[in-house]
Amino acid sequence: MGVVAKRSSMTFFSDGSSHYSHRVRIVLAEKGVTVDIVDVDIENKPAELADLNPYNGLPTLLDRDLVLYESKVMMEYLDERFPHPPLLPVYPVARGQSRLWMYRIERDWCRLVDIIEDPKSKVKEADTARKELRESLTGVALIFSEKPYFMSDDFTLVDCCMAPILWRLPNLGIEIPKTKQTKxxxxxxxxxxxxxxxxxxxxEAELEMRLQIKL
Known part of the structure; x- marks a missing residue:
């Protein structure tokens, strides 16, 4: 797949099922970047990926001579390289708070998603992670009544981190009940x-995650 627009040309090596790759693709789409998205089979990675990325991992972003291979670094780089629309606040205090939210999402929620998705995880370990993630999201549900986006009036990089996790909930075996609290x-x-x-x-893999679900 590719996100078509009118600004630059770069290559993004993406895992179509990974929430880390997904968050970067959202930023690319928000910015309207012309990008060649290479959907990589993790069992059959292209040889050039190992040449570009010392960890031979995904996602990997190639922009001319620059190679980036950490999703948060990519997101902030894209936000600075293509400043409109801005996806981080202008003021340093608010920017710092947004970065802290992203750090906490990674520590508190991405970690649990990774455990659930890891085929090496034991059943009990995965079930515990599901329960913790469901209860944690339910517990913070009311904060979204204050602002339209994550603690913000504007869509930001924090939302780019949240969206892939929330999209995957049914695929992770997690259902957030519809109650007054979770509305x-x-x-x-x-x-x-x-x-x-x-x-x-x-x-395509992400579309299939929700094919049977009415949004």
Whole structure:
């Protein structure tokens, strides 16, 4: 797949099922970057990937002579390279807070997603991670009643980190019940998934995750 627009040309080596790759694809779509997205089979990686990335991992972003291979670094690089629309606040204090939110999402929630998705995880370990992730998201659901996006009036890189996790919940075996408490979270998900950039960011594997689900 590719995100088509009018700004630059670069190559993004992506795992179509990974939430780390997905978050970068959302940024690329938000920025309207012309990019060649290479959907890599993780069992059959192209030889050039090992030449570009010392860890031979995904995602990997190639922009002329620059190679980046950490998703948060890619996201911030793209936000600086293509400043419109901005996806981080202008003021240093607010930018620092956004970076801290991304750090906490990675530590608290991405870690649990990784455990659930890891085929090497024991059944009990994966079930515990599901329970923890479901309860944690349910517990913070009310914060989304305060602002349309994650602690912000504007869509930011924090939302780019959240959206792939929330999109994958059914695929992870997690259902967030629809209650008065969780209504703001469900409405937040609907806002994220309805964005044109989010729809453009979806890989074939990600589309299949929700084929049978009415948004």
């Amino acid at each position: 703001p979270l469900h409405e937040y998900m609907e806002r994220l998934f309805a964005r044109e950039s989010f729809q453009a960011s979806l890989s």
